Amino acid sequence: MVCLMSEEEVQIVDRYLETYQIKNKARWLRETILAFIHQNMEDDYPTLLRNTICADKFMADDVFYMKQALIEAQKAADRGEVPVGAVVVCRDRIIARSHNLTETLNDVTAHAEMQAITAAANTLGGKYLNECTLYVTVEPCVMCAGAIAWAQTGKLVFGAEDEKRGYQRYAPDALHPKTVVVKGILADDCAQLMKDFFKKKR
Numbered sequence: 001m002v003c004l005m006s007e008e009e010v011q012i013v014d015r016y017l018e019t020y021q022i023k024n025k026a027r028w029l030r031e032t033i034l035a036f037i038h039q040n041m042e043d044d045y046p047t048l049l050r051n052t053i054c055a056d057k058f059m060a061d062d063v064f065y066m067k068q069a070l071i072e073a074q075k076a077a078d079r080g081e082v083p084v085g086a087v088v089v090c091r092d093r094i095i096a097r098s099h100n101l102t103e104t105l106n107d108v109t110a111h112a113e114m115q116a117i118t119a120a121a122n123t124l125g126g127k128y129l130n131e132c133t134l135y136v137t138v139e140p141c142v143m144c145a146g147a148i149a150w151a152q153t154g155k156l157v158f159g160a161e162d163e164k165r166g167y168q169r170y171a172p173d174a175l176h177p178k179t180v181v182v183k184g185i186l187a188d189d190c191a192q193l194m195k196d197f198f199k200k201k202r
Helices: 007-019 025-040 048-052 057-078 112-124 142-150 187-201
Strands: 085-090 093-099 132-138 155-160 180-183
Touching (some): 007 025, 057 085, 057 093, 057 112, 093 112, 112 132, 112 142, 132 187, 155 187
16 A cells, blocks of 8 residues: 655654654554544444454554654643643543643642543543543553542553562552553653653752
8 A cells, every 4th residue: 555645744754653663664554544544433334443453553643642642742741841741532532632630730649640531521421430541651550540440441451560669569460440541651751751851950
């Protein structure tokens, strides 16, 4: 398949790939196109993806949505916040986007996950996220893990582990027992963003 783009569109894509240090352009284009089809065309063509996408579809989806969370994390870094970003996905659609706002709001509880959970609940009109997936660039802290549990979040996907403040160290059983956990998605990219941020702070 040939993808025709104008010179300006190519430049936009190249800037995006450079900003988020995405090295495999062909793979990124493939995942982005498939994700767009999956999100926007499945209702019209319900058998399209079911018959054509291979077994790594869910991994591709996790990568795609984690990249969206990374975009949010970069927004946090740009405004001087610790670069953690999150998105909530329900039935293959992003229903909430957020990033760390502790400095902006002068609120120690304004973590990306907390903002995302609140926004998602408002979108759904209910407090439980049992049919949703929360993507976050860094392992949640104990506070956020508790909120994820209270929301009965169906699935948690995070990128980089946080050995100092992550819930796995202090409260490994904090999540709801039915919450599915996937970790390590784009872990290097997520960790590098944190390292770059704190390096500039020194």
